[in-house]
Amino acid sequence: MLFKNPLSSPRGPAVMDMLQSVSGIILALFMWAHMFMVSSILLGNDAMYWVTKMFEGEPIFGKGYPILVSLFALFILSLVVLHAFLAMRKFPATHRQYRTLHNHLGGIRHTDSYLWYVQVFTGFALFFLASVHLYQLIMHPADIGPYASSDRVWTGRMWPLYLMLLFVVELHGGIGLYRVLVKWGWFMGKDPKIGRKRLTIAKWVLTLFFLVLGSLTLAAYMKVGYEHQDSAGERYQPAEYSQLHSASQGEND
Amino acid sequence: MNACTEKTIPVKVSTARTIEFAIFRHNPFDEASEPHFETYQLEEADSMTLFIALNEIRAKQAPSLQFDFVCRAGICGSCAMLINGRPGLACRTLISQLPTKVTLMPLPGFELIGDLSVNTGKWMRGMSEHLQTWIHSAEVSNFDAMEEKMAPEQAEQIYELERCIECGCCIAGCGTAQMRPEFVGAVGLNQLARFKIDPRDNRTDAQFYEVIGNEHGVFGCMTMLGCEDFCPKELPLAQQIAYMRRAMAAAGIN
Ligand code: HEM
Ligand code: SF4
Ligand code: SF4
Ligand code: FES
Numbered sequence: 001m002l003f004k005n006p007l008s009s010p011r012g013p014a015v016m017d018m019l020q021s022v023s024g025i026i027l028a029l030f031m032w033a034h035m036f037m038v039s040s041i042l043l044g045n046d047a048m049y050w051v052t053k054m055f056e057g058e059p060i061f062g063k064g065y066p067i068l069v070s071l072f073a074l075f076i077l078s079l080v081v082l083h084a085f086l087a088m089r090k091f092p093a094t095h096r097q098y099r100t101l102h103n104h105l106g107g108i109r110h111t112d113s114y115l116w117y118v119q120v121f122t123g124f125a126l127f128f129l130a131s132v133h134l135y136q137l138i139m140h141p142a143d144i145g146p147y148a149s150s151d152r153v154w155t156g157r158m159w160p161l162y163l164m165l166l167f168v169v170e171l172h173g174g175i176g177l178y179r180v181l182v183k184w185g186w187f188m189g190k191d192p193k194i195g196r197k198r199l200t201i202a203k204w205v206l207t208l209f210f211l212v213l214g215s216l217t218l219a220a221y222m223k224v225g226y227e228h229q230d231s232a233g234e235r236y237q238p239a240e241y242s243q244l245h246s247a248s249q250g251e252n253d
Numbered sequence: 254m255n256a257c258t259e260k261t262i263p264v265k266v267s268t269a270r271t272i273e274f275a276i277f278r279h280n281p282f283d284e285a286s287e288p289h290f291e292t293y294q295l296e297e298a299d300s301m302t303l304f305i306a307l308n309e310i311r312a313k314q315a316p317s318l319q320f321d322f323v324c325r326a327g328i329c330g331s332c333a334m335l336i337n338g339r340p341g342l343a344c345r346t347l348i349s350q351l352p353t354k355v356t357l358m359p360l361p362g363f364e365l366i367g368d369l370s371v372n373t374g375k376w377m378r379g380m381s382e383h384l385q386t387w388i389h390s391a392e393v394s395n396f397d398a399m400e401e402k403m404a405p406e407q408a409e410q411i412y413e414l415e416r417c418i419e420c421g422c423c424i425a426g427c428g429t430a431q432m433r434p435e436f437v438g439a440v441g442l443n444q445l446a447r448f449k450i451d452p453r454d455n456r457t458d459a460q461f462y463e464v465i466g467n468e469h470g471v472f473g474c475m476t477m478l479g480c481e482d483f484c485p486k487e488l489p490l491a492q493q494i495a496y497m498r499r500a501m502a503a504a505g506i507n
Contacts, residue, residue, distance in 0.1 A: 010462070013472040014505020017498070081461075086459075089477055097432040104361070104431045107338030112478040113428050183476040185495025192492040 001013055021180050023083035030076065035210055039217040045224070049238045052144050059133050069141035069241035077134040080126070087123055108209035115175045124174035129165045147236040154225025155232040159218060167215040174207035269297045270353050274310065276318070277358040279409065280367045290356070291315070302334060303355075307369075307405035318367035327485060330418030332368050333360050333425070340425035342485045360425040362434065373421040380437055384464050385443040388454045403452065414447035416486050423490060426479030435469040439480030439490040442471055446493040449500070458504035461497075464466050466505055470499045 037055075041048040055072070056064030092098045105113055136152075137144075143152065153159045178199055181187050188195035228234075272295050279288035293310045321331040325344040332343040336460050337351070337356040365372035380386075386503045421441040424430045430438045445465060450455040465471045474494050481491040 011505050013467045013503045017472045116477045179476045
């Protein structure tokens, strides 16, 4: 029993299907929460600074521990790996399957089948885009902040990656959440046909909202980074923080 | 002039369109036959269905054209084909709702008999034997006794799912079924759901799990929803697949 391969047990398919959905749901919800936090830059550099310090645990420990960011990013990366491993099973495997699928999709002109293919395509792109982003965070957890992030986006030329990641992940997560609800029959209401229409509308409204928010956010980082490029590498000092700091220094003098 | 207006049928000037049909032709039993399309022109008539159009084409232009039909009323499920790429029943498709160019192909995923005729029966029988889509009961029925009563809602629910005519549109409309021929499809999953809710069927979820708790069964479905959107009987297929998925997920971890 101890050496029994769990994947070959009859439970395998049920467990894998559930884990695929659970990992996808957590990732998609995290992605939206993440977008709200990153977009704090739209409220100004101080707001984003404050959010950063929150995540480093400053309100709890009195001092920021960037390692917490590393650990969290590591957790997200492991979810991505798990999810990608499970969802990969659904990719067409052979040239013949791709050809059959393309013929099929070309003929039936059917939105939800197209959406599935968009998910396969964007999922594939996420292998690369998400990995680059997460690796960077895990290795440089302290380099998050109004200047540090903006310098990375502009001077570090990460904005093309983030721009692609934004569209790819929003499409993938949005479609994924819609499909996972239909797949398990959740939130479908009394009449599932009407329920599905409602979910479709909700899904596009949300996707559009996050794409607009994301684009504005990325533009804001690019602007800060552009203006700060001559002193790239310098860290941000929040307004009230630096005042306090210089005041206390004054006392010591 | 006024006296007879109520009884006359107004004569319409013919505005009928001429429809061009490109029909897939191939006889797999004839070695010389190559798959190809042939085109036929036909003048549209009032209330003409695709089934009527095909019969006219066969009567006047292509006597060897093979296609299936029995009931011409959407009941037998034999006339399903790809109509401009989408699965549907020929007898339930009005020509007036089609553009002037119509491409007809046999349903993909089934053995070709010839031209537009495919062997859905063979596929359905294989699926049915594999999933055992009949009532499993330990009791020996006494045919002289009164039948057990069933709650009307329950009977209605079963009847709703029982309306499947095994036309195969949900297989032709499903990307999963097209890529993976072993997939039992919405038709199979719906039929097992029908027996799962039937109180006369004594199979447990663990027993259902043995046949559909895998990638060829309910966990193979990727929620593309072609089945739901192309089922000519408008069966609630997505709902039934979700129902089986929840039950099989629970059965799988217990
Ligand atoms: C390397 C990264 C990824 C790959 C390769 C990938 C691939 C896929 C594929 C192919 C599917 C469709 C599975 C099916 O049809 O059953 C899927 C579903 C899904 N994905 Fe991803 N994905 C990745 C990352 C993500 C991320 C970052 C999120 C969150 C935003 C996410 C959220 C979802 C959701 C919610 C579903 C639906 C779950 C389900 O159908 O059970 N995925 N993924
Ligand atoms: S479920 Fe619908 S599409 Fe599928 S075989 Fe039955 S009637 Fe046809
Ligand atoms: S929901 Fe999609 S994958 Fe599942 S059976 Fe229907 S068409 Fe096929
Ligand atoms: S001929 Fe019977 S369903 Fe069309």
